[in-house]
Amino acid sequence: xxxxxxxxxxxxxxxxxxxxxxxxxxxxxxxxxxxxxxxxxxxxxxxxxxxxxxxxxxxxxxxxxxxxxxxxxxxxxxxxxxxxxxxxxxxxxxxxxxxxxxxxxxxxxxxxxxxxxxxxxxxxxxxxxxxxxxxxxxxxxxxxxxxxxxxxxxxxxxxxxxxxxxxxxxxxxxxxxxxxxxxxxxxxxxxxxxxxxxxxxxxxxxxxxxxxxxxxxxxxxxxxxxxxxxxxxxxxxxxxxxxxxxxxxxxxxxxxxxxxxxxxxxxxxxxxxxxxxxxxxxxxxxxxxxxxxxxxxxxxxxxxxxxxxxxxxxxxxxxxxxxxxxxxxxxxxxxxxxxxxxxxxxxxxxxxxxxxxxxxxxxxxxxxxxxxxxxxxxxxxxxxxxxxxxxxxxxxxxxxxxxxxxxxxxxxxxxxxxxxxxxxxxxxxxx
Amino acid sequence: xxxxxxxxxxxxxxxxxxxxxxxxxxxxxxxxxxxxxxxxxxxxxxxxxxxxxxxxxxxxxxxxxxxxxxxxxxxxxxxxxxxxxxxxxxxxxxxxxxxxxxxxxxxxxxxxxxxxxxxxxxxxxxxxxxxxxxxxxxxxxxxxxxxxx
Numbered sequence: 001x002x003x004x005x006x007x008x009x010x011x012x013x014x015x016x017x018x019x020x021x022x023x024x025x026x027x028x029x030x031x032x033x034x035x036x037x038x039x040x041x042x043x044x045x046x047x048x049x050x051x052x053x054x055x056x057x058x059x060x061x062x063x064x065x066x067x068x069x070x071x072x073x074x075x076x077x078x079x080x081x082x083x084x085x086x087x088x089x090x091x092x093x094x095x096x097x098x099x100x101x102x103x104x105x106x107x108x109x110x111x112x113x114x115x116x117x118x119x120x121x122x123x124x125x126x127x128x129x130x131x132x133x134x135x136x137x138x139x140x141x142x143x144x145x146x147x148x149x150x151x152x153x154x155x156x157x158x159x160x161x162x163x164x165x166x167x168x169x170x171x172x173x174x175x176x177x178x179x180x181x182x183x184x185x186x187x188x189x190x191x192x193x194x195x196x197x198x199x200x201x202x203x204x205x206x207x208x209x210x211x212x213x214x215x216x217x218x219x220x221x222x223x224x225x226x227x228x229x230x231x232x233x234x235x236x237x238x239x240x241x242x243x244x245x246x247x248x249x250x251x252x253x254x255x256x257x258x259x260x261x262x263x264x265x266x267x268x269x270x271x272x273x274x275x276x277x278x279x280x281x282x283x284x285x286x287x288x289x290x291x292x293x294x295x296x297x298x299x300x301x302x303x304x305x306x307x308x309x310x311x312x313x314x315x316x317x318x319x320x321x322x323x324x325x326x327x328x329x330x331x332x333x334x335x336x337x338x339x340x341x342x343x344x345x346x347x348x349x350x351x352x353x354x355x356x357x358x359x360x361x362x363x364x365x366x367x368x369x370x371x372x373x374x375x376x377x378x379x380x381x382x383x384x385x386x387x388x389x390x391x392x393x394x395x396x397x398x399x400x401x402x403x404x405x406x407x408x409x410x411x412x413x414x415x416x417x418x419x420x421x422x423x424x425x426x427x428x429x430x431x
Numbered sequence: 432x433x434x435x436x437x438x439x440x441x442x443x444x445x446x447x448x449x450x451x452x453x454x455x456x457x458x459x460x461x462x463x464x465x466x467x468x469x470x471x472x473x474x475x476x477x478x479x480x481x482x483x484x485x486x487x488x489x490x491x492x493x494x495x496x497x498x499x500x501x502x503x504x505x506x507x508x509x510x511x512x513x514x515x516x517x518x519x520x521x522x523x524x525x526x527x528x529x530x531x532x533x534x535x536x537x538x539x540x541x542x543x544x545x546x547x548x549x550x551x552x553x554x555x556x557x558x559x560x561x562x563x564x565x566x567x568x569x570x571x572x573x574x575x576x577x578x579x580x
Contacts, residue, residue, distance in 0.1 A: 111473060
């Protein structure tokens with residue numbers, strides 16, 4: 001049975017309102033004939049919805065695209081609109097944005113590492129089953145996540161869909177005294193973050209090195225989070241305004257999400273790309289943790305992305321501590337951003353990878369067109385390619401094991417499909 | 432002190448999926464602690480941390496559907512077992528909370544049958560019509576459960 005030449009593996013999506021994902025793999029005569037990942041993504045709807053809205057509204061509206069990375073949407077939107085209006089946010093307001101974004105990285109990565117990704121390595125069907133046997137570990141993961149939430153609560157107003165962000169900065173900037181207790185808490189969080197790297201570094205990682213071009217932001221200093229310009233492992237670099245000249249999206253029949261190509265080639269954004277292009281920019285403690293965790297200067301094995309995420313959590317906690325230590329409450333929490341007719345571009349590093357926003361603002365400060373390129377749609381082709389490589393290498397496995405491996409290959413990218421660890425159901429079509 | 436929290440689960444940009452958030456907003460205006468989440472189990476668990484009574488309002492798709500019909504499920508002291516084919520996240524949240532001893536003393540789930548989950552804000556007429564009674568039901572739960580009131 002396991003050596004049938006013609007097989008169809010179908011992983012149908014669980015009907016979640018938030019998002020649906022499905023994977024179809026077809027083999028013929030022992031060869032992989034077709035791999036189609038069908039990810040349903042809402043940005044297209046939001047782009048239409050944004051037309052005709054006031055230019056100050058996109059940060060609040062686009063934050064609703066994702067409950068896990070609302071800050072990424074808010075900050076990319078703010079940067080694009082500020083770019084269109086010729087305003088540059090700097091100083092302590094910029095630092096507060098980075099602090100807020102660190103909170104999102106910590107929270108999002110902790111959730112993925114502990115409840116979605118680790119169960120794959122430890123042989124549990126999901127995080128709930130893992131919690132039953134490894135309660136202390138899951139508690140540590142939840143404590144990490146809650147530390148990230150605490151940052152978002154304090155700086156963003158609340159953890160889910162923060163309400164304090166506005167074009168130009170924030171409605172209200174916290175006082176230094178308000179941030180201090182957060183620093184006390186984050187010192188303990190740093191211990192948890194370092195323990196996390198050590199823990200996940202001990203997992204067994206299937207062999208898979210991906211040859212894709214990797215693209216991430218590169219900042220003038222520090223590891224890229226809230227700003228920077230795109231850089232590619234081929235040596236190419238360009239500005240946010242040139243993004244559309246290099247990244248071209250196209251429709252594929254099997255998915256409502258657009259697929260993207262970088263100068264005509266398949267590419268990857270996310271932790272592997274960020275790390276490979278910026279490992280020299282990690283803080284000393286995060287760099288030491290990376291080395292101790294078995295990472296070199298580059299990482300091209302998607303299964304090891306769990307180690308990269310853990311290292312990024314260490315970095316984000318340290319960065320949050322640094323920002324809080326240097327913080328002085330700005331005189332004004334935001335810069336005034338009067339509307340201008342024009343086009344603006346904003347790119348930041350969402351936990352899942354580079355997130356691009358482009359807005360065209362017309363007369364009266366109304367949005368004429370909006371373009372959002374999220375990380376998951378950029379990675380869709382590369383994920384399909386990974387699945388093809390794995391199925392080709394592991395065709396001898398039975399359907400169940402092969403589907404599990406395919407699901408793991410998808411989860412390596414923490415795709416924004418659904419929040420559940422078991423979002424994919426299996427049916428095998430024996431034709 | 433005993434506390435109650437109402438959690439509206441759903442996405443307000445997916446039409447009827449916004450019924451939970453609509454109810455949460457309404458009871459919040461009446462002075463009850465209320466939160467809105469998208470149904471992620473961990474965030475649900477965070478929303479009900481430290482609460483004695485939790486009322487979750489969520490949308491469910493049924494076949495055939497009678498939009499606006501409400502199903503009520505309650506869990507007492509981790510005694511209930513979660514079985515649902517809808518996969519909206521609440522059952523997973525209950526299971527995870529059970530594993531970590533984080534279930535509230537009492538958990539009531541009000542699941543509202545919906546029909547239209549297309550993109551866009553606003554509830555369909557039959558689901559919108561169910562909101563006032565849902566708000567009354569939630570207020571009854573809160574008023575009758577919390578000791579000392």
